[in-house]
Amino acid sequence: MRVDGETKEAVFLGRLKRFSALVELRGKEEIAYLPNTGRVWQLFSPGQKVFLVKRDNHRRKIKWDLYLFPLAQSLVWADPRAANSLVFEALRKGFFLQFRGFHSIHKEATFKGNRFDFLLVNNGQRYLLEAKSVTLVREGRALFPDAPTQRGTKQLEALLEAKNDGYGAGIIFIIQREDACVFSPNEEIDARFSRTLCRAVEAGITVYAYSTKIRADEISLGEEVGVSLGCLAQKQI
Numbered sequence: 001m002r003v004d005g006e007t008k009e010a011v012f013l014g015r016l017k018r019f020s021a022l023v024e025l026r027g028k029e030e031i032a033y034l035p036n037t038g039r040v041w042q043l044f045s046p047g048q049k050v051f052l053v054k055r056d057n058h059r060r061k062i063k064w065d066l067y068l069f070p071l072a073q074s075l076v077w078a079d080p081r082a083a084n085s086l087v088f089e090a091l092r093k094g095f096f097l098q099f100r101g102f103h104s105i106h107k108e109a110t111f112k113g114n115r116f117d118f119l120l121v122n123n124g125q126r127y128l129l130e131a132k133s134v135t136l137v138r139e140g141r142a143l144f145p146d147a148p149t150q151r152g153t154k155q156l157e158a159l160l161e162a163k164n165d166g167y168g169a170g171i172i173f174i175i176q177r178e179d180a181c182v183f184s185p186n187e188e189i190d191a192r193f194s195r196t197l198c199r200a201v202e203a204g205i206t207v208y209a210y211s212t213k214i215r216a217d218e219i220s221l222g223e224e225v226g227v228s229l230g231c232l233a234q235k236q237i
Helices: 039-043 081-093 150-164 191-202
Strands: 007-017 020-025 028-033 049-054 064-070 075-077 104-111 114-122 125-134 136-138 141-144 168-175 182-185 206-215 218-224 226-228
Touching: 007 028, 007 064, 020 049, 020 064, 028 049, 075 206, 081 104, 081 114, 081 125, 081 168, 081 218, 104 150, 114 150, 125 141, 125 150, 141 168, 150 168, 150 191, 168 191, 182 191, 182 206, 191 206, 206 226
Parallel strands: 028 064, 125 168, 141 182, 168 206, 182 226
Antiparallel strands: 007 020, 007 049, 020 028, 049 064, 064 075, 104 114, 114 125, 136 141, 206 218
16 A cells, blocks of 8 residues: 655654644644554654655645654554555455455445444355554564553454354454564553453454555555464464
8 A cells, every 4th residue: 555645754843632743844843633543652752753645635724644653663654544445455355365255345334333344245154354553562562452442342342242143253453563573452551452352252253463564655464473362372374
């Protein structure tokens, strides 16, 4: 997935509000939109280099999106919307061996009032798949969430209900940086989500995690990485 629009390097000056930051661009101060509201922004420090993409939309007051920033270990793709785009393209092109048997892909499917990213269909078989963006990594371990997520826990509980109703169900974590070799739920930040994820796996819901390859103007899916849970450990194949 390539960046759509003019890109520029800038200098991060500080966070303004939940969805905005102050940056220095070509010697002038500009406001940039922050598409990710998680605590990964705590990694930012004034003077850090960031990358912006220009959005030519006359209805927007803020012209620039902050989409990428470098840490010592890796580039980090900040926009969580990339996860859904990457998974959809991978499903469409048959990248995931485990999903090649499904002939129909529906985005933003609903089940009993709960919305999921994808519904895969093959004759009478139905499979709900939820995609999550991961930007927090500690010592090679990708962690989700980086802030408490009631919505994420509710989605897991809905996947459990769908599984009981005969659906297949899975969740795929897209690690939007290159320095992770394993994925785990972030029990320190959200113990309830972590416990619910363990319960989901024990009920037959499959958890996948994939790394990404990142350049200044492009992000693409990388290799599948191991999944390690507090209640059990599994390696997806």
